[in-house]
Amino acid sequence: MATLGNKQATVSGNLMSPKYHCEKCDYKCRKKYNWELHLQTIKHNTINICQNSAETSKNWQKLAKNVIYCCENCDKEYTDRSGLWKHKKKCDNINKSEINNIEMQKHNLELQKQNLELHKQILEICKNLQPGSINNSHNHSHNKTFNLHFFLNETCKNAMNISEFIENISLQLSDLENIGKLGYVEGVSNIIIKNLNALEVTQRPLHCTDKKRETVYVKEHDEWQKEEENKKHIRQVISNVVSKNMKLLPEYQSKYPECMNPESKKSDEYNKIIMESMGGGMDVADKNKEKIIKKVTKEVMVEKEE
Incomplete structure (x- = not known):
């Protein structure tokens, strides 16, 4: 059948x-x-x-x-949407900060390469200058260097190293809030200048001898040295301030728990603080650092006697 x-x-x-x-x-x-x-x-x-x-x-x-909900940032798995949603509220902020830090490091590395290439070009141009102009310039610079040498190594012999200055920078929650209110340039500049002004002139770890050319001398490893063109040490100070600011975010969250509510006013202020603390956005971060460097060097100008 x-x-x-x-x-x-x-x-x-x-x-x-x-x-x-x-x-x-x-x-x-x-x-x-x-x-x-x-x-x-x-x-x-x-x-x-x-x-x-x-x-x-x-x-x-x-x-x-059997559906599993997975976080695209850190690959953590959850069995329901609510668990994933609660996790992403924290995970998104952390992930964005880490991504921005990596992008900033890559950008700074690229700038260093460009500055090195520019420095090579300048050296090549100097080789082609007339011998007479080189000698006159050298003698003129030598006289200035002699006076500066005395100022740095005698008058400022007890100045702290730049690494010690970076280590001693202290921040309060009000400094973090001011960056959100004033912006990245003014906020970070005020923090650095405030800590420099707390020292005697002879105790400061850096001095600017030429405002126009932004010639800066920095003390490190108990020796004074001319700052590189890319102002490496000052950039380290800026990066340290940014890092210490970011460490204050949990304190801000604790003081203002409503900042974690996307619909609250404090949430808008919190997001602005994060954005400004990271440089105001990747497209203007380096330009803003240059502005900070100008403000800082202006405050540490050496008063020369003719």
Whole structure:
């Protein structure tokens, strides 16, 4: 007998029994012609569709129970949407900060390479200058260097190293809030200048001897040295201030817990503080650092006696 279950049919050897049997419809017949007509009936096809739909629905229900919600930032897995949503509120801020720090480091490295290439070009130009002009310039610079040498190594011999200055910079929550109010340039500049002004002139770790050319001398490893063109040490001071500011964010969150609510006013202030603390945006971060360097060098100008 032909049976229609999971398969179309099986043929029985008993001539008296029906050749074809549809188990789903409980239909039996001996003639193939009648069997083919049955396969085309509405009843047969409706039962097949319903059974397939039921099986599909069960499969989807099983899959739905096994759905895992994954954080695209850190790959942590959660069994429901609410757990993932709570996690992402914290994870997004951390991830953005880490990404911005990496981008800033890459950008600074590229600038250092460009400055090195520019320095090579300047040296090449200097080689082509007339010998007389080089000698006159050298003698003139030598006289200035002599006076500066005395000022740095005698008058300012007890000045602290720039690394000690960086280590001793202390910040308060008000400094972090001011960066949000005043912006990156004014906020960071005020912090550095405030800490420099707290020292006697002879104790300061850096001095500017030429405002126009921004010639700066820095003390490090107990020795005075001319700052590089890219103002590496001053940039380190700026980066340290930014880092210490970021460490104050948990204190801000503790004082103003409503800042974690996206609909609150404090949330807007909190986001602005983060943006300004990171340089005001990647597209202007380096320009803003140059502005800070100008403000700082202006405050540490050496008063020369003619």
